[in-house]
Amino acid sequence: MMSGLRFDTYDWTGGREAMLRFGPDTGPIVIAALPLFEEANRTRQFACTILRALVGHGIASVLPDFPGTGESEVATVEARLSDQRRAYTDLSQHLGTRSYALSIRSGALLDVDADVAGRWHLAPQTGGNLVRDLERTRATGKSARAPEGEYAGNHVSLDMLDELRGATPRDDGRYRVVRLDTDPRPSDATYAGAPLWRRSEPDNDVVLAQHLADDISYWIASCEG
Amino acid sequence: MLVIFEGTSQVETTVRAVLADILGLSADRVAAFTPDTPLFGALPELDSMAVASVLTELEDRLGILIEDDEIDGEMLETFGALVTFAAGKALV
Numbered sequence: 001m002m003s004g005l006r007f008d009t010y011d012w013t014g015g016r017e018a019m020l021r022f023g024p025d026t027g028p029i030v031i032a033a034l035p036l037f038e039e040a041n042r043t044r045q046f047a048c049t050i051l052r053a054l055v056g057h058g059i060a061s062v063l064p065d066f067p068g069t070g071e072s073e074v075a076t077v078e079a080r081l082s083d084q085r086r087a088y089t090d091l092s093q094h095l096g097t098r099s100y101a102l103s104i105r106s107g108a109l110l111d112v113d114a115d116v117a118g119r120w121h122l123a124p125q126t127g128g129n130l131v132r133d134l135e136r137t138r139a140t141g142k143s144a145r146a147p148e149g150e151y152a153g154n155h156v157s158l159d160m161l162d163e164l165r166g167a168t169p170r171d172d173g174r175y176r177v178v179r180l181d182t183d184p185r186p187s188d189a190t191y192a193g194a195p196l197w198r199r200s201e202p203d204n205d206v207v208l209a210q211h212l213a214d215d216i217s218y219w220i221a222s223c224e225g
Numbered sequence: 226m227l228v229i230f231e232g233t234s235q236v237e238t239t240v241r242a243v244l245a246d247i248l249g250l251s252a253d254r255v256a257a258f259t260p261d262t263p264l265f266g267a268l269p270e271l272d273s274m275a276v277a278s279v280l281t282e283l284e285d286r287l288g289i290l291i292e293d294d295e296i297d298g299e300m301l302e303t304f305g306a307l308v309t310f311a312a313g314k315a316l317v
C-alpha cells in the first residue's frame with residue numbers, strides 16, 4: 001500500500017513509544033531521528049517533509065518518539081541517552097535488515113548501537129557540542145533566571161548531560177554525511193539552505209527537503225545494489 | 226579543518242548571512258545593515274536564545290571559538306560591533 005501518514009507504536013525493552021509511519025509496507029525503511037531538545041521542535045516539520053518526499057521514491061519510513069522525547073510518557077528529565085539508544089536498537093531490529101538511519105544533528109547520537117544497513121547523517125552534532133549549546137543558551141538567557149538543570153525550557157538531568165558529553169556519532173560501515181554548503185566541515189555532499197535547527201522561529205524548506213530525499217533515495221539504492 | 230578568510234569583508238558577508246538564516250530576515254533587509262544598525266534590543270527576532278544560536282552558527286562557519294564570558298551586550302549592540310568582534314576572532 002502506498003499511503004501517506006499512519007500512526008503506530010513500537011515496543012522496546014523499557015516500554016512503548018509512538019511513531020509516525022510513511023509509505024509502503026515493503027522494501028527498505030528509513031528510521032528518522034530528530035535532534036534532541038529544542039532543535040527537535042525546529043526540525044520536525046522539515047523531517048516530515050523529507051519523509052513524504054521519500055514516499056514519492058517508494059521508500060517507507062518511521063518517525064519515532066524515543067523515551068523522553070515527543071509524546072513519550074517518560075519525562076524529559078528522566079530521559080537517558082542509553083535508554084534512547086536501546087529503544088532505537090530494538091526498533092531497528094523489529095523493522096528488519098533493510099532499515100536505514102536518517103539522523104539529523106544530535107539524532108545521530110541515537111543510532112550508534114543499531115545494526116542498520118546504513119547511516120545517513122544531516123549535519124551530525126557531537127554530544128560535547130550539544131552540551132555546549134545547552135550551556136550557552138542558559139548563559140545568554142540568565143536574566144530569565146532559569147532553575148538549575150533547565151535549558152531553554154527543557155529539564156535535563158546531570159546523568160543525561162554526563163552521557164551526552166562523551167557521545168559521538170558512528171561513522172563506519174555504509175555511511176554518508178550531508179551538510180549545508182555554509183558548513184566547512186568534511187562531508188560527502190553539501191546542499192544550499194539555512195540551518196532550520198537554529199532558526200529562532202520554526203520554519204520549513206521544501207526545496208531542500210526534496211533534494212535531501214533525492215540524495216537519500218540514490219544512496220539507499222547504491223547500498224542495496 | 227583550515228578556514229582561510231581574505232579579510233573583514235568576507236567576515237561581514239558571513240555575519241550578514243548568519244543573521245538572515247538564524248533570525249529569518251530577508252536578504253534585502255540584512256543587505257541594508259550598516260555598521261551603525263542596532264541589533265540586540267532593536268531586532269525583536271534577536272532574543273536571548275537567538276543570540277546563542279547566532280554566535281554558535283558564527284563559530285561553525287568561521288571556524289572560531291567564542292568563550293561564554295566574552296559574550297556581552299556591547300558586541301551585539303550594532304552590526305558593526307558584531308563584525309568587528311567576529312573579525313578579531315577569525316583574522317588571526
